[in-house]
Amino acid sequence: MRMLHTMLRVEDLEASLHFYTQLMGMRLLRQSENQEYEYTLAFVGYGEESNSTVLELTYNWGDNTYDKGNAYGHIAIEVDDIYAFCDRLKSNGADVYREPGPVKGGSTVIAFVRDPDGYAIELIQAK
Incomplete structure (x- = not known):
């Protein structure tokens, strides 16, 4: 599977x-x-x-407005250079709402961006 x-x-x-x-x-x-x-x-x-x-x-098609509810979390995507990637996203108008930095209580560097529909995407720095 x-x-x-x-x-x-x-x-x-x-x-x-x-x-x-x-x-x-x-x-x-x-x-x-x-x-x-x-x-x-x-x-x-x-x-x-x-x-x-x-x-x-x-x-x-037609009525396509959605209530995202409170159960959805996020999609996670690994990136090679999180700082440069977030800078590029922001310069193209994307909503990077959590700037790159270590996750609370850890050392993994993460950031969060929203897609055009408001879905959260976690960006994780490749190790």
Whole structure:
């Protein structure tokens, strides 16, 4: 068994694709539309679906405003240079709401950024 993907409902597919591909460095792996049920799926990731876990961005046509609730935590992504990466994100308008620094009570360097829909992403400095 292996984990295949995590699905996020998005309000603006183009903004989400820009964030995940242009700012986060993922690739658009595939995209499809379902005319009958009025939704678009876009799969993004750092590697192929055959051997990597990816994100499924689901855009429902029409009413697509969501309450994120209080159960969602975050997605975690390892980065090579967290300080430079966060600077690039901020210079492109991304919401880095927790600047890079050691995690409380530890030495791992982390930061947090929000995607266009407000989903939290933890960035973790590669060891």
